[in-house]
Amino acid sequence: xxxxxxxxxxxxxxxxxxxxxxxxxxxxxxxxxxxxxxxxxxxxxxxxxxxxxxxxxxxxxxxxxxxxxxxxxxxxxxxxxxxxxxxxxxxxxxxxxxxxxxxxxxxxxxxxxxxxxxxxxxxxxxxxxxxxxxxxxxxxxxxxxxxxxxxxxxxxxxxxxxxxxxxxxxxxxxxxxxxxxxxxxxxxxxxxxxxxxxxxxxxxxxxxxxxxxxxxxxxxxxxxxxxxxxxxxxxxxxxxxxxxxxxxxxxxxxxxxxxx
Amino acid sequence: xxxxxxxxxxxxxxxxxxxxxxxxxxxxxxxxxxxxxxxxxxxxxxxxxxxxxxxxxxxxxxxxxxxxxxxxxxxxxxxxxxxxxxxxxxxxxxxxxxxxxxxxxxxxxxxxxxxxxxxxxxxxxxxxxxxxxxxxxxxxxxxxxxxxxxxxxxxxxxxxxxxxxxxxxxxxxxxxxxxxxxxxxxxxxxxxxxxxxxxxxxxxxxxxxxxxxxxxxxxxxxxxxxxxxxxxxxxxxxxxxxxxxxxxxxxxxxxxxxxxxxxxxxxxxxxxxxxxxxxxxxxxxxxxxxxxxxxxxxxxxxxxxxxxx
Ligand SMILES: Nc1ncnc2c1ncn2[C@@H]1O[C@H](COP(=O)(O)OP(=O)(O)O)[C@@H](O)[C@H]1O
Ligand SMILES: [Mg+2]
Ligand SMILES: [Zn+2]
Numbered sequence: 001x002x003x004x005x006x007x008x009x010x011x012x013x014x015x016x017x018x019x020x021x022x023x024x025x026x027x028x029x030x031x032x033x034x035x036x037x038x039x040x041x042x043x044x045x046x047x048x049x050x051x052x053x054x055x056x057x058x059x060x061x062x063x064x065x066x067x068x069x070x071x072x073x074x075x076x077x078x079x080x081x082x083x084x085x086x087x088x089x090x091x092x093x094x095x096x097x098x099x100x101x102x103x104x105x106x107x108x109x110x111x112x113x114x115x116x117x118x119x120x121x122x123x124x125x126x127x128x129x130x131x132x133x134x135x136x137x138x139x140x141x142x143x144x145x146x147x148x149x150x151x152x153x154x155x156x157x158x159x160x161x162x163x164x165x166x167x168x169x170x171x172x173x174x175x176x177x178x179x180x181x182x183x184x185x186x187x188x189x190x191x192x193x194x195x196x197x198x199x200x201x202x203x204x205x206x207x208x209x210x211x212x213x214x215x216x217x218x219x220x221x222x223x224x225x226x227x228x229x230x231x232x233x234x235x236x237x238x239x240x241x242x243x244x245x246x247x248x249x250x251x252x253x254x255x256x257x258x259x260x
Numbered sequence: 261x262x263x264x265x266x267x268x269x270x271x272x273x274x275x276x277x278x279x280x281x282x283x284x285x286x287x288x289x290x291x292x293x294x295x296x297x298x299x300x301x302x303x304x305x306x307x308x309x310x311x312x313x314x315x316x317x318x319x320x321x322x323x324x325x326x327x328x329x330x331x332x333x334x335x336x337x338x339x340x341x342x343x344x345x346x347x348x349x350x351x352x353x354x355x356x357x358x359x360x361x362x363x364x365x366x367x368x369x370x371x372x373x374x375x376x377x378x379x380x381x382x383x384x385x386x387x388x389x390x391x392x393x394x395x396x397x398x399x400x401x402x403x404x405x406x407x408x409x410x411x412x413x414x415x416x417x418x419x420x421x422x423x424x425x426x427x428x429x430x431x432x433x434x435x436x437x438x439x440x441x442x443x444x445x446x447x448x449x450x451x452x453x454x455x456x457x458x459x460x461x462x463x464x465x466x467x468x469x470x471x472x473x474x475x476x477x478x479x480x481x482x483x484x485x486x487x488x489x490x491x492x493x494x495x496x497x498x499x500x501x502x503x504x505x506x507x508x509x510x511x512x513x514x515x516x517x518x519x520x521x522x523x524x525x526x527x528x529x530x531x532x533x534x535x536x537x538x539x540x541x542x543x544x545x546x547x548x549x550x551x552x553x554x555x556x557x558x559x560x561x562x563x564x565x566x567x568x569x
Contacts, residue, residue: 083415105402105423112427119426120419126429126495148430 006068008033008174008206009054014063016046016053022230023049027063029225029235033173034204038221038238040214040253046230047210048178054208055095055176056085067174090117094167098179100159103166104151110137110162111147117170136165141195157188161195168199175200177209181216193219214254218242226250278325278358284308288326288481292472295483300445301413302396307479312353316346317375317392318476321353324373324390327472328354333361335369340377340518340535347375366538378460380517380539383469385486391456396475396482398442398452418450421493429498438503444491451482451490458492459502459518465490507532510552512543524552 007030016023024046031037039047052058054065056077065077070092077085089095097103105113114133115123123129134144140161142154151159160180167175180196181189197220200207211217217224217238224241226234226249234247245251276282284306291305310318328334334354338347342364350373351362363369366379373390383389399409402420412418421442428435440454441461453461453473464471464484471484484490494500508515510522510531517539519532531552534540544553 082411086415086417108402108423108427109430111430112423115426116419116423119422120417124422124494124496126426127497129426130430 005032007031008035008068010064010066010074011054012064012066014050014053014060014065016049016058017061022046024053024227024230027225027232029232031174031206031208033206035223036200036205036207036209036221038217038224039208039210039227040212040217040224041227042253043212045227047212047227049230050227051176051178051208051210055093056089070173090120091170092172092174094172094175096160096163096167096175096177096180098182100151100156100163103163104159106150106152109148109150110142110154113151113162113166114169116166121170132169133165136169137162139168139199140165141191155188156184157192160184160192164196164199168203168205171203173206175205175207177207179211179213180209181211181213189216196220214242226253275357277330278328278354279310280308280322280325284322285326288322291481292323292326292483295472295481296470296485298449299484299488300443300449300451300482302480302482305479305481307476310476312349314477315394317350317373317474319474319478319481320373320375320390320392320476321350321474322476323472323474323481324354324371325358327388327390328358328360328371330358330360332358332370333363333368335363335366335372335538336374337372337377337379337536338375339520340379341537343537364538365542366536374456376455376457377518377535378456378463380514380534380536381542382463383467385468387469389467389469389471391453391471391473393452393454393473393475393480394477395440395454396452396473396478396480398440398450413449416448418444421450422495425493425495425498429495435494435498435500441500442493444493445484446489447491450493457503457518458500461490461492461500462502505532508550509534509540509543510550512540512548512553513550514540514543514548 009031012028014027015025027050039050041047053060059078066074067077069075069088095103111130111133114136115129118129118132134147137144137147142158142161151162154162181192184192193216209220221238224235224238225232228249234241234250241250242254245254288305291303295303308322310321312318334351336347336351338344341347354360355362366381369387371388371390375392397409399412399420402423403409425435428437439457440452441458443451443453443461445451453464466487468486470486473482492500505519507519509517509519511533514534517534517536520535521530522533523530
């Protein structure tokens with residue numbers, strides 16, 4: 001795995017207010033290529049707010065998000081033109097939503113779902129697009145006979161894997177995930193996590209994954225940020241944070257997991 | 261409703277020239293000018309209620325009302341025919357409210373309003389083709405949000421159009437879309453020529469006549485100025501193709517026109533005939549004959565449909 005020292009993403013002093021209510025506050029961190037960052041914390045602690053603000057889906061009240069683009073070097077994502085930002089979001093970035101329906105087009109086939117990003121960047125050869133889609137279906141362990149089937153005929157776990165394939169087809173470098181295993185059965189979760197771990201490693205993906213499930217965080221992330229009431233109260237290497245938590249709130253989180 | 265007026269100055273009767281008041285016509289003309297300036301771009305306009313249902317082409321009627329003058333000659337077609345209820349009533353509407361001359365001859369018309377077909381006869385610079393459009397937004401079928409489709413047009417994000425064509429091929433083995441086949445206008449805007457059959461798409465490309473599109477229900481106007489590049493979307497390995505027929509026109513023997521299938525009797529006999537009735541009759545007047553022409557016994561099939569001339 002290559003991990004250059006040049007950060008891929010730099011978040012500085014990010015604050016998102018909903019009127020008087022804090023969504024997240026004063027968050028700063030850097031992410032390197034191929035690095036997986038877990039954001040953990042209980043419900044309402046600001047994880048999704050932070051993820052949306054980082055991933056250009058919700059402009060923050062304060063602070064900056066800089067990304068090392070392939071073409072123009074470091075750019076503040078909220079200073080880009082909308083066209084540039086949207087292009088970045090559907091090529092070099094990927095989004096895996098908790099609810100696969102939010103990330104899929106349910107009224108077109110699995111193949112069309114995977115091919116969409118390729119067509120969006122100008123691929124105009126049906127055979128090539130279809131081959132790429134078939135190839136990706138295989139990579140996420142879905143039988144290639146299902147290529148022309150609608151996602152609505154897929155199980156929850158398959159829909160989630162299809163969503164991943166649809167996103168990775170353009171070889172993005174940064175993936176945002178919000179509770180990607182939420183709502184799935186435990187055995188289905190395990191398989192998905194396994195697949196994700198393999199892909200992240202093989203493709204050297206940088207990932208920011210939001211989860212309230214510390215087991216998921218431990219399995220996937222290199223580093224963790226623990227959030228409480230919108231603020232990052234502890235961060236560090238995953239094993240360090242989970243095995244030797246410093247903050248009282250983190251200790252509580254970890255012990256409550258152990259009790260389950 | 262008793263008096264016809266052919267001059268705005270005389271508009272003291274029940275309705276103004278071409279039904280719409282002058283202010284409304286000016287508003288529509290402004291939208292048309294904008295549409296002509298940005299080929300393929302959908303311009304919103306404050307559509308008016310017309311004395312006919314939306315399905316009857318109120319968008320096209322409003323556009324025609326805004327551009328027609330007393331010296332114009334109007335032709336109205338529906339599925340290529342001048343004699344359907346829809347075409348007849350729109351023609352009568354303008355004959356009555358604008359007192360204009362009407363015709364069924366493509367060559368004699370200065371304005372042609374159509375619901376469906378483009379005439380087979382090549383149109384000229386001094387003609388205007390007005391389309392009645394039911395659904396102007398080509399991206400609608402995959403993206404129902406209006407805010408999002410507008411953004412996609414603004415940013416030229418048209419990948420979704422190919423998703424639709426991809427889906428067509430994966431389901432049918434070929435691009436099965438035959439109507440409302442999307443086109444790229446002037447290398448910039450994707451446009452829906454709905455509900456025109458794709459057979460007519462190539463006629464839109466570099467057409468000499470001005471083409472105006474009006475969508476009544478959705479209150480949109482768009483346009484193709486004369487000699488505008490219009491390209492049907494496709495894939496490199498599935499290029500755009502127009503429909504073709506094995507048969508020729510049963511009446512005039514044409515092999516280059518859009519054919520409708522006509523059931524002749526309850527024994528299953530059928531024939532193909534030009535959908536453009538003016539084109540067909542003009543060919544027959546010129547002596548062209550198809551295998552089912554009435555001056556030949558029905559049912560005798562000719563391997564080469566052209567009768568001796
Ligand atoms: N769109 C919103 N409008 C107003 N308040 C919001 C909105 N989204 C989240 N919040 C509030 O911001 C805080 C953080 O929420 P969220 O980011 O969803 O946390 P988490 O993902 O950790 O559960 C909560 O108090 C929540 O009620
Ligand atoms: Mg959340
Ligand atoms: Zn004919």
